Amino acid sequence: MSTVLDVKGLNCPLPILRTKKAIKDIAVDSILEVLATDPGSVKDMEAFCKQTGNELMESKDAGGVYTFKIKRKS
Amino acid sequence: MSDNQKSMSIIVTKGTLDWGYPPLILATTAAAMDLQVTLFFTFYGLALLKKKLDLKVTTLGNAAMEMPMMGMHMAMPNLIGAMPGMDSMATMMMKDMIKKKGVASVEELREAAVESGVRMLACQMTMDLFEYEAKDLIDGVEYVGAASYIETATKCDINLFI
Numbered sequence: 383m384s385t386v387l388d389v390k391g392l393n394c395p396l397p398i399l400r401t402k403k404a405i406k407d408i409a410v411d412s413i414l415e416v417l418a419t420d421p422g423s424v425k426d427m428e429a430f431c432k433q434t435g436n437e438l439m440e441s442k443d444a445g446g447v448y449t450f451k452i453k454r455k456s
Numbered sequence: 457m458s459d460n461q462k463s464m465s466i467i468v469t470k471g472t473l474d475w476g477y478p479p480l481i482l483a484t485t486a487a488a489m490d491l492q493v494t495l496f497f498t499f500y501g502l503a504l505l506k507k508k509l510d511l512k513v514t515t516l517g518n519a520a521m522e523m524p525m526m527g528m529h530m531a532m533p534n535l536i537g538a539m540p541g542m543d544s545m546a547t548m549m550m551k552d553m554i555k556k557k558g559v560a561s562v563e564e565l566r567e568a569a570v571e572s573g574v575r576m577l578a579c580q581m582t583m584d585l586f587e588y589e590a591k592d593l594i595d596g597v598e599y600v601g602a603a604s605y606i607e608t609a610t611k612c613d614i615n616l617f618i
Binding site: 399 | 462484488489490565568572
């Protein structure tokens with residue numbers, strides 16, 4: 383089961399702030415799927431996961447919409 | 457603060473609409489990345505703590521400031537920028553762009569900062585100097601001097617001045 387967070391159209395730092403909020407609401411080991419259009423979020427999501435210890439399982443670009451799958455680790 | 461938690465402090469010295477962004481973006485993002493964040497507001501930075509924010513931007517003295525306009529970028533000559541009403545116009549235009557581009561408002565970022573536990577320190581000396589009163593600023597602010605900031609900064613991994 384995964385939860386979807388839509389941050390399309392939002393710019394830095396909102397995609398990260400919303401992701402942080404959403405990840406706190408899911409159980410450990412569940413997956414959050416984030417949809418974004420901010421090109422900066424590709425590197426930022428990596429950095430965010432690295433720093434917070436969550437796992438970035440997938441990062442995909444489907445024609446300007448970026449999809450991230452993040453597994454909550456702690 | 458746990459022993460291995462990273463931390464950041466920023467000295468916030470500017471209170472215009474454009475310069476309000478960098479400290480609040482960095483503070484909210486760092487807090488989202490589990491850092492302990494402290495902001496020390498001094499001089500014009502205190503404007504960012506007022507209950508009712510009314511931030512403005514000016515084109516004066518900023519040669520790098522260009523507004524996208526009809527597919528081009530336009531800089532404002534200082535002489536024209538100095539005319540009455542130009543600051544309000546520039547502020548309106550920037551707020552309009554902020555909305556259109558999905559950028560958060562300063563109010564929204566400040567609220568996010570407060571919510572995520574960012575420590576807000578206000579410079580007591582500037583409060584006295586500019587005759588600001590605590591009741592004009594948001595709740596939860598600590599009124600301190602340079603020594604308190606320095607003591608915090610010695611323990612931070614990142615210290616910035618904006």
